[in-house]
Amino acid sequence: MSAFGIIKLLTDQILSGLNLALAAQPETSGIPVPHNPTSEGPGTMLAASPPKQGFSIWPYRITRDEFVSNEPLRPIGPSLLQIPPLKVDVWYLCTPLTGNIEYDVLLLEKAHQYFYDLGSAAVGNDTVTVTFETPGSEELYRVWSALDTPYALSSIFVARYVEIDSARSQIPAGRVIERYDRYVQMAST
Numbered sequence: 001m002s003a004f005g006i007i008k009l010l011t012d013q014i015l016s017g018l019n020l021a022l023a024a025q026p027e028t029s030g031i032p033v034p035h036n037p038t039s040e041g042p043g044t045m046l047a048a049s050p051p052k053q054g055f056s057i058w059p060y061r062i063t064r065d066e067f068v069s070n071e072p073l074r075p076i077g078p079s080l081l082q083i084p085p086l087k088v089d090v091w092y093l094c095t096p097l098t099g100n101i102e103y104d105v106l107l108l109e110k111a112h113q114y115f116y117d118l119g120s121a122a123v124g125n126d127t128v129t130v131t132f133e134t135p136g137s138e139e140l141y142r143v144w145s146a147l148d149t150p151y152a153l154s155s156i157f158v159a160r161y162v163e164i165d166s167a168r169s170q171i172p173a174g175r176v177i178e179r180y181d182r183y184v185q186m187a188s189t
Contacts, residue, residue: 007090010123010159011039011059014092014130018057021114028110033098035107042095042154043147053098055107060143061091065161073171081173085163091133093143095154104153115157129160 015037022028022035037055038045045052064086071084096107112132120129133156135143144151 004165006123006126006162006164007059007062007088010090010128010162011057011092013121013123014159015039015057017118018055018111018114022055022107022110025110028106031098031103031106033100033103035096035098035103041147042093042097042152043149045097046147046149046152051097055111056093056095056097057111058093058095059090060093063089063091065089068161073173075173076170079173080170082170083166083168085165088162088164090159090162092157092159093154094157095152097152101153108153108155111157112155123162126161126163128162131158131160132156133158 018037022037028035034052034054037057039058040052040054040056041058041060042056045054045056065088068087071087073081074084076082094108094111096104096111098104098107115130115132118130120127122128135156139156140151140154
C-alpha cells in the first residue's frame with residue numbers, strides 16, 4: 001500500500017536518480033550550463049526573465065490506468081473489506097533547455113538510457129514501470145500549444161501502475177459466514 005504523496009515521491013526519485021546518472025556520465029557531467037533535472041515545467045522555465053536553463057522532467061498529465069480499473073474489494077477478515085487503490089499513469093515531459101542543441105541531445109539520450117535501464121522501480125511499497133512513449137504529432141502539438149511556447153526537443157515517459165490509496169481503507173462486509181442446505185420433497189404432478 002502506498003502512502004499519500006506517492007506521485008511526489010515518484011517524481012523526486014526520478015529526479016535524483018537521473019541526476020546521479022547524468023553526474024556519472026563524463027559527456028553530460030561536463031556540460032557547462034545548468035543541467036540538474038527539475039520538475040518545473042518547460043513553459044515556466046522559458047517564460048522566466050531571463051529564460052531559465054536546465055532539464056525539465058515535468059509531470060504534465062495523470063490518467064486512470066484503463067487496464068487495471070474496477071478491481072474488486074479485497075477481503076481482510078470475515079467482516080471487513082478493503083477498497084483497492086486507484087491506479088494511475090503519470091506522464092512526464094522531458095525537455096532539456098540548455099540553449100545548445102548538442103547538449104540537449106546528450107541530456108535527452110542519457111534520460112532515455114536511464115529510463116530504459118530503470119524498467120520497474122520500487123516507489124514506497126509499490127512497483128512502478130516507466131516506459132518511453134511515442135505520441136503522435138497531434139499530442140505534441142496540444143502539449144506545446146498549451147504551454148504557449150515554441151516546440152523544443154523533448155520526449156514523453158509514462159510511469160504506470162502508480163497506486164493512490166483510498167482514504168476509506170476499510171468498510172464493513174455483510175458476508176456469508178455459514179450456510180445451511182435444506183432439501184424439501186417436491187410434489188410430483
